Amino acid sequence: MPTPRPWLYLGTTHALCEDCLALIPAKVVAEDGCVWHLKRCPAHGPQRTMISSDYAYWREARDFIKPGDLPAHFHTQVDKGCPHDCGLCPDHEQHSCLALVEVTDSCGLDCPTCFAQSRPGRGHRSLAEVEAMLDAVVRSEGGSPDIVQISGGEPADHPQILEILRAAKARPIRHVMLNTNGVRLARDPDFATALAGLGPGFEVYLQWDSLEPEALSVLRGADLREVRKGALAALDRHGISTTLVCVMAKGVNDGEVGAIIDHALAVACVRGVSFQPLQDAGRSPGLGKDSRMLPSDIRRAIIEQSNGLFGPADLVPLPCNPESITIAYALRHGNRATAVTGLVPRDLLLSAVPNALTFDAVPGLKDSLMRLLSMSCAGEDTAVQMGKLLCCLPGIQAPASLTYDKVFRLSIVQFLDRYSFCLGQVKRACVHVAQPDGKMIPIDTFNLFHRSNNHD
The missing domain is CATH 2.30.30 (SH3 type barrels.)
Structure with missing residues (x-):
């Protein structure tokens, strides 16, 4: 036999x-x-x-793949082949759902974990250079980018960060984010006041990682609990929309997923949590291959640790890059929430990708659903699309007034590294890093192959 x-x-x-x-x-x-x-x-x-670590969910994710949305134009030619022609090249399958504009390589923390390899005293980009990069993003996205995230390094350390943020807001960008470690927010009350004047359409992406000193020491090299507490308090005082961002590693902070979700729901300004598996690129704490926390591990931890708030049906693949990104939505009421993604029948979810046969009888349902299940859905648009979706679903009563502060979102976002790299997935990558020469490079390949940190 x-x-x-x-x-x-x-x-x-x-x-x-x-x-x-x-x-x-x-x-x-x-x-x-x-x-x-x-x-x-x-x-x-x-x-x-x-x-x-979950074959069934891996298979399910492939059912969600949808045709790609192209950028307005490509920036490089196919020559050596993926992943060496990044820019974007015509072989890439996705536009920039989220574009990163890195304004500095300097950061005062010198974290053990940093794919940008930032450290104190490194250089800043000039305001003119940053504005040219913003214009390049606008051109790449056909005149109206969905989300631009100002990043670094630590962008709040840039001496002209407020001018940079105002320059971004002055352009036809639907949603602007500031990615920050929170140090300046915790120490400079005037900074939070200035940021409050940038809304609506502005959000802070606050590095969070953990509620425990040991985990923060491993990932960030210091116990930053008071810094994070002060930063979040400042954001909450001003009602600035905030997403908590957590780099996840097995044996470090994998037991805190539920506690972090509870903490996020207890603060009114927090719109959700983004969990990101530690990418082995740039500086890494040397935890080793066995400390990798896979997206499927994080998804399982959310289900097991969220006290019944999020179940398997609530955490669904993101159609533009379903093997790398998972998303869930809930409606907030005080410090509690009700998950809503699982209320959408599975046959409706799958029929939206890529055709609309089931949706013909429910006008508007497909458009609202696919807009929600996109990395580019942010800010007040999230509340608008959520309201449309709930109104379309039979037997579900939408709140009379649904605004962004009533929406809570979880995401699991994997950036591919030496262990997880898959050529098919990287071709669908939709988080791109803007370059001074006008190119847009997927963050996965940028951190692995193209990052030079050459503006000291």
């Missing part, structure tokens, strides 16, 4: 050698309820790497 393989063969992709970062073929297999890459580098031999 033939001997069966111990795994189920699912297909092939191109991945990376975890030692030399060479692009190599990988067999994709399912075994013991998990999904693995089996690969072999001519120089470094065979490698076996788990890419999902």
Whole structure:
């Protein structure tokens, strides 16, 4: 009798050698309820790497893939092939749902975990250079980008950060975000006051990570609890929309997922939490391959630790890049919430991707649903689309007045690294880093191959 393989063969992709970062073929297999890459580098031999701890959800994610939305124009030609022609090249499948504009390489924290490799005393981009990058994003997105996030380094350390934010707000950008470690917010009351004048259409992406000193010391090199507490209090006093951002590592902060969600719901200005698996790029705390927390691990932790708030049906793949991004929505009422994503029947979810047969009888439902299930949905548009969706669903009563402060969103966003890299996924990447020469490079490949930190 033939001997069966111990795994189920699912297909092939191109991945990376975890030692030399060479692009190599990988067999994709399912075994013991998990999904693995089996690969072999001519120089470094065979490698076996788990890419999902939940085979069923990995399969489900593939049902959500939708046709890509193209940028207004491409910036490079196909020459060497992905991932070496980034810019975006015509081989890329997605426009910039979220564009990052890095205004500085300087940061006062010098964290052990930093894919940008920022540190104190590094250089800032000039205001003119930043404005040119903003204009490049606008052109790339056909005149109206969805989300632009001002990042770094620590952008709040830039001496002209307020001018930069006002320049972004002066352009036809639907939603502007400031990515910050919170230090200046905690120490400078006038800074929070100035940021409050930028809304609506403005949000703070606040580095959070953990509520425990030990985890913060591993990830950030210091106990930053008082800094984070002060920053969040300042944002809440001014009613500035805020998303808490948590880099996740197994054995470090994986037991805090539920506590972080509860903490977020207890603060009125918080609109949600973004959980990001630690990307092994740039500076890394050296936790090793076994400390990787996969998106499927985070999804399971949310289900197990959120006290019944979010169930499996509430955490769904994002159609533009479903294997890398998971999303869930809830309606806030005080410090409690009711998950709503799971209220959408699964057949409606799947029929929206990519055709609309089931939606013909419910005008507006597909458009609202697909707008919500997009990385580019933010700010008041989230509340508008949520209201439209709830009104369209039979048997569900939408609140009479639904504004952004009543919406709570969880996201799991993976940036690919030497372990998780998959050529198919990187072609669907929709978070891009703007460059001074007008190029837009996916953050996954930028951190692995293209980051030079050359404006000291």
